[in-house]
Structure formats: C-alpha cells, structure tokens
Amino acid sequence: MAEADPAIPEPSAKEAISFEANQVLKEIGFAVERVExxxxxxxxxxxxxxxxxxxxxxxxxxxxSTKGYRVVGKAFDISEIPPEASQYFETVYSLLNRISPMYRDSFGTTLASKLAQIQSEREHQQS
Structure with missing residues (x-):
C-alpha cells in the first residue's frame, strides 16, 4: 500500500463525511428526483x-455516518427513526436499491447507455 504524502494533510473526520456527502450528490443525481x-x-x-x-x-x-447510510425520516430534515428501528447500508446505492425500484431501473438503463457509448466510441476509433 502506498504511503500518504506528508505534504498533503489528511482530511479531518468532518471533512471526510462532508466530502462523502458531496460525492453522493454528484453520483446519484441521475437516479433520484432531488438530493441535497x-x-x-x-x-x-x-x-x-x-x-x-x-x-x-x-x-x-x-x-x-461512520456506520453507513440509513433512513431516519420520511420527510426532509426529520430524524425520528431510532438506529435500532432501521437498517444501515454500506453504500448509498444499496440503500437506494432497497427503497426505490425506479433507481434500479434507471441504474440499469444508464449503465447500458454508457456501455453502448463506449462501444460506439471504440468502433469509431477503429474505423
């Protein structure tokens, strides 16, 4: 495993959670109506x-959280479901897979589209 560059400071735990949250916004935007x-x-x-x-x-x-992702409420800005009453998911994708059948469909469609685009680009480069 590569050693960390001492010139680049390690992110704080808060920065790491914040970074993860911002990555989620970018990564799942295609598959949900809204995320913030x-x-x-x-x-x-x-x-x-x-x-x-x-x-x-x-x-x-x-x-x-450091434990993963879990649904805590059925409305924005509401945290009312205690940890023992809900399941933690390792990734946001596995959580979405559980709560949104249309996420599964859009994920499959998006993946197929990107694969077709890659194949088309390769065929174009070879001609």
Whole structure:
C-alpha cells in the first residue's frame, strides 16, 4: 500500500463525511428526483444528513455516518427513526436499491447507455 504524502494533510473526520456527502450528490443525481445536504439537521465529524426524493416521489431523510447510510425520516430534515428501528447500508446505492425500484431501473438503463457509448466510441476509433 502506498504511503500518504506528508505534504498533503489528511482530511479531518468532518471533512471526510462532508466530502462523502458531496460525492453522493454528484453520483446519484441521475437516479433520484432531488438530493441535497440538510441545512437544518446538525452535522459533525461522524454524521451528516441528506434529504432526497426518489423517482417514485417518496421523500426521505437519510443519515450518513461512520456506520453507513440509513433512513431516519420520511420527510426532509426529520430524524425520528431510532438506529435500532432501521437498517444501515454500506453504500448509498444499496440503500437506494432497497427503497426505490425506479433507481434500479434507471441504474440499469444508464449503465447500458454508457456501455453502448463506449462501444460506439471504440468502433469509431477503429474505423
């Protein structure tokens, strides 16, 4: 394993959670109606919250923590479901796979489209 560059400081835990949340916004935008970082619920080095609306128009508040992702509410900025009453998911994709059948469809469609685009580009380069 490569050693960390001492000239580049390691991100703090809060920066790491914040970075992860911002990556999620970029990565799942194609597959949901809306996703944003909660401005109402507190964030710290171990947790932040995402508000999202699935393609089925279902609204959720999702906790992103060092334990993973879990649904904590059925409305924006609401954290009312205790940890013992909800399941943690290792990735946002596995959480979306559980709560949004249309996510699964859009993921498959997007993947097939990108693969077709790559194949087309390769065929164009070879001609």
């Amino acid at each position: 970082i909660s401005k109402e619920l507190p964030s710290n080095e171990s947790v932040t919250y995402l508000n999202l609306v699935t393609r089925e128009k279902e609204t959720y508040c999702v906790e992103l």
